[in-house]
Amino acid sequence: MATVNVLLVEDDHDLAAAVADYLELEDILCDHAYNGLSGLQLATDNSYQVILLDLMLPKMDGLSVCEQLRRRGIDTPVLMLTARDQLEDKVAGFRAGSDDYLVKPFAMEELVVRVQALAKRRSGNSRKLQAAGLLMDLDSRSACRNGQSLKLTPSGWILLETLLRASPGLVSRRALEQALWQDSPPDSNAFKVHLYKLRQAVDQPFESKLIHTLPGHGFILRSEDEN
Structure with missing residues (x-):
């Protein structure tokens, strides 16, 4: 142990x-x-x-x-x-x-x-989440990467918060779907659309990606240097 x-x-x-x-x-x-x-x-x-x-x-x-x-x-x-x-x-x-x-x-x-x-988990009570140059302020409902403000949809906010709380750990697709829709997720395309929009906001304007897919396992938010 x-x-x-x-x-x-x-x-x-x-x-x-x-x-x-x-x-x-x-x-x-x-x-x-x-x-x-x-x-x-x-x-x-x-x-x-x-x-x-x-x-x-x-x-x-x-x-x-x-x-x-x-x-x-x-x-x-x-x-x-x-x-x-x-x-x-x-x-x-x-x-x-x-x-x-x-x-x-x-x-x-x-x-x-x-x-x-x-010791096996992080607190769910933090009001500011940060990892890999990302900062999310839950009180002001604002998020930025390297000081640049991010425009997030409501669904994108939920996905990013879930990924940040787990970073640099893995989050399964099932866990992300539950964060969005509890136990009643719609068709698979809906999740893909929301994740695509989040990647557009978080990764597209920057040189390096933070949201990574591990096929068959889930998703990780971390810098490429940590991979």
Whole structure:
């Protein structure tokens, strides 16, 4: 099993040490910050698979840290750790962009299971998506490549968002069709038309292609240097 790399933002030194020691036993590497500002800086400057974020932190609380991460386009999954177990507290955490919630005190075994599950995916809460020179701002509904604005159809927006969230991973045709039409796709030509229009917007004005087809497998958004 590949090593998982996480960031723990927790101001309780004893709890932080216990969590870090236990995670190491499970082959999970753990960086640590004792306040919200330091945690935000580490999460911005480094790449982690999961962020473990305490709700009550000095200098900047966990909700604010999470909101800032999402505004910066950082889509690392966030597991919120807190002693608060009221529904409104959980709702506030999810609205801030967290992906999961664990109430203190918690069993270390459950923490490990949740970390391993979150490490397998990116967060769906990022408000800015970027890869291979593409930037998509979900709040302003704008997209650009190398600073040049892209004109996308509504269907093209959905396809590009799906590809960006997975980049540089593979997305099957079935997954793209579900993103557009859920479980009721029209005839195959409709998908081909929408994909063609997206390629015209994203690739046609530029020297290199970003949207690539893997016959029999699906589609990948990445620069040609990554192929």
